[in-house]
Every structure is written in C-alpha cells, then in structure tokens.
Amino acid sequence: MWQDLMKHVKIYGFLLKINAMRQLEYRLNIALNIMVEMGYLLVKLIYAYVIHDTGVHIAGLSPDSIYLFIGTYMLMTVFFVSMLQFNIVVFDQQIRDGDFDLILTKPISSQFMATLKHVDTWISIPNVIVGIGLIAYGWQASDVPVSVGNILGFMAYVALGIVTMYGLFVLPLLLAFKFKNIAALQSFYWAMWDFNNLPHKIHFRPVQLIGAVVFPLFLITNWSPLFILDQLSMIEMMWGVAAPIMLFCLTRLMWKKALRHYESATS
Template structure:
C-alpha cells in the first residue's frame, strides 16, 4: 500500500510538471488569468480589512483572528482550483465520450487519474502568497505561539481538510456513471465552497451540525484555525480526524463499485 502511495505521488508530481509546461504554451492566458486572480484577491483583502477595521467581535472571534480563516480559505482554494475544479467539470464529458474507457486501461488507479490528472499551476501563485501572508498576520496578531505543537496542529487539520475536500467534491461524480450529465452539480460547487469563507460558528446551530457531521464541508477550512486557537473540543478534534478517513474509505469503495458496473459511454 505504501509503495502504491509513493508510485501515485511520483505520477502526480509528473502531472504537475506536464500541466505547467502545457500551460506555458499559452502565456497570454496565464497573464490574463493572473490579473483576474489578483483582482479577486484585492476584493478579498478589502473585505478582510473592512471586517478588521470595524473592531467588532463576530461570534466571539476577535477581528484579527478572522485573517486566519480568510487566509486558510484562500490557501484551500488553491488546492480546490489546482487539484479538483477542472477535473470535476470535465468528468461527465469523459464518461459520455468514452474517454474514461482509456483511463481504465492505464496501469494506475482509475480514480486517481480521472479526478486528479488536470492540474492548474501558474494562476494559483498569487493565492499562495496572499493566503500565507494572511495566515501569518492573523497568527501573529492573535498572539498564538509559533511552535511545533501549533504548527503541527495547523498542518494536520489542513491535510485532513484537503482529504475532506477531495471526498466531498468527488463523491457526487459517481452520479455521472448513471445520469451521465451532471452539469447541474457544477453550478453548486462554488456556492458550497464559499460557505468556508468565515468561521462556521456564525451560522445557526442546525447548519453547523449539518456542515460538520452530515455534509462535513466546514472541516475543510475551519478546523485548522480553530485548532491553533484552542477552540475545538476533544470530540471535535477526534471527529476532525475520523471524518476525513471515513469519507476517503467511502469514496474509494464507491468508486470500485461504480467501475464494476460501468458500461462504456463512447459507443
């Protein structure tokens, strides 16, 4: 199992390199994309500054601590856009046109190749810089110790958040094997994603429970900041580890069952 993980990790590194080289063939698109991203980030920074400037505590969180949440949201958006967005939007087309048949012939996991083969590289660079800057400022301004424990907690729940993100947004792709056209799902992606922009505790309790337990989208960007702020209960910390692992097992099992009953869509 460990060998398989290392094998797919090396393949993913190669995919990143190949996608970066392919995207360099269209430098004008990269420049325009970077300008759009910078504009988007400018709006985010203005939004964060306005919240901070009000000095209002939102659901018990000091204004400066919100930079942690917004910065983490931007960093997770990097993984969402780079790893998943284009793969999700292209998936039903692969099934309908029979391209998925070719994926099944490759000597690697079909799930891995179908959901991760497209990687966005250059346009996420501004998000990485701004996201790290906001997290760093929020960390410092909140007076949180920058030690091994807190850094480890942040990174642990960030990795678990990426796993949760992968599962939450790829599990519904299994519908494409039956429905073929899941374009309606695409329109919900960004709407769902924006729920992670601020602490989930600003929402009413029923929404917090749904978004943490039944549809754990709040685990993606909320648990890293909450962990280093000491705002997670022991039950929440355990669930923050257990839920991503259960979701990943469910995702892998669902893919195996879907593929076992898959019929070519290219005929």
C-alpha cells in the same frame, strides 16, 4: 500499500510538471489569468479589511483571528481550483465521449487519473502568496504561540481538510456513471464552497451541526485555524481526524461499486 502510495505521489509530481510546461506554451494567457486573479484577491483583501475594521467579535473570536480564516480559505481555494475544478468540469464529458475507457486501460488507479489528472499551476501563485501572508499576519496579531505543536497541528488539519474536500466533491461525481450528464452540479459546488469563507460558528446551531457532521464542509477550512486558537474540543479534534479518513474510504468504496456497473459509451 506504502509503495503504491509513493508511486501515485511520484506520478502526481510528474503531472504537475507536465501541466506547468503545457500551460507555458500560452504565456500571455497565464499573465492575463494571474492579473484577473489578482483583481479577485484585491476584492477579498478589501472584504477582509472591512470585516476586521468593524471590530466585531464573531462567535467569541477576535477581529484579528478573521485573517486566519480568510487566509486558510484562500489557501484551500488554491487546492480546490488547481486540483479539482477542471477535473470536475470534464468528468461526465469523459464518460459520455468514451474517453474514460482509455483511463481504465492505464496501470494506475482510474480514480486517481480521472479526478486529479489536470492541475492548474500558475494561476494559484497569487492566492498561495496572499493566503500564507494573511495566515501569518492573523497568527501574529492573534498572539498565537509559534510552537512546533501549533505548526504541525495546523498543517495536519490543512492536509485533512484537503482529504475532506476531495471526498465531498468527488462523491457526487459518481452520479455521472448513471446519469451521464451532471453539469447542474457545478452551481452546487461553488455555492457550498462559499460557506467556508468565515468561521462556521456565525451560522445557526443546526447549520453548524450539518456542516460539521452530516456534510462536513466546515472541516475543510475551519478546523486548522480553530485548532491553533484553542477553540476545538477533544471530540471535535478527533472528529476532524476521523471524518476525512471515513469519507475517503467511502469514496473509494463507492468508486469501485460504480465501476462494476459502468457501461462504456463506445459499446
């Protein structure tokens, strides 16, 4: 299992390199995309400043801590846009056109290739820089101790958030094996994603429970800053570890089940 994991990590590193080199063929397009992204970032920074400047405490959290949540949201958006977005957009098209058949011939996990093959690298640079900057500022302004435990805990919940994000947004894609066209899901993805922009505790209690337990969307961006702010109970910390693992295992199980009923578009 460990060898198989390392093989996929090496292949993903190779895919990162290939995608970055391919995008460099159109450098003007990269520059324009980065400029557009910087425009979005400016809007997000103004949004963060306005919320902070109100001085309102949200669910017992200080205004300074809002930068932690918005910075984490921006950082996780990098993974969502760079790792998943394009793969999600073309997933059902691959099945309709028969391109998915070619993926099945590869000596590697079909799930890995179908959901992680395309990586948008350059456009994510501004978000990475600004996201890390906001997290660092929010960390310092909130007087959170810079300890090994806090840093490792934050990074661990970020990693677990990526796993949660992958499971939540890949599972609905399996409907494409049956219905072939699931383009309407795109609006659902972005609508759900925007719920992560602020602390989940601003929502009504039922929404918090649904977003943390039934459809654990809030685990993606909320658990890492809540951990270093000492706002997680022991049960919540345990759920933050268990839910991503369970979700990933469910995704693998359902993928294998969907493949057994897959009918080639070229047959």
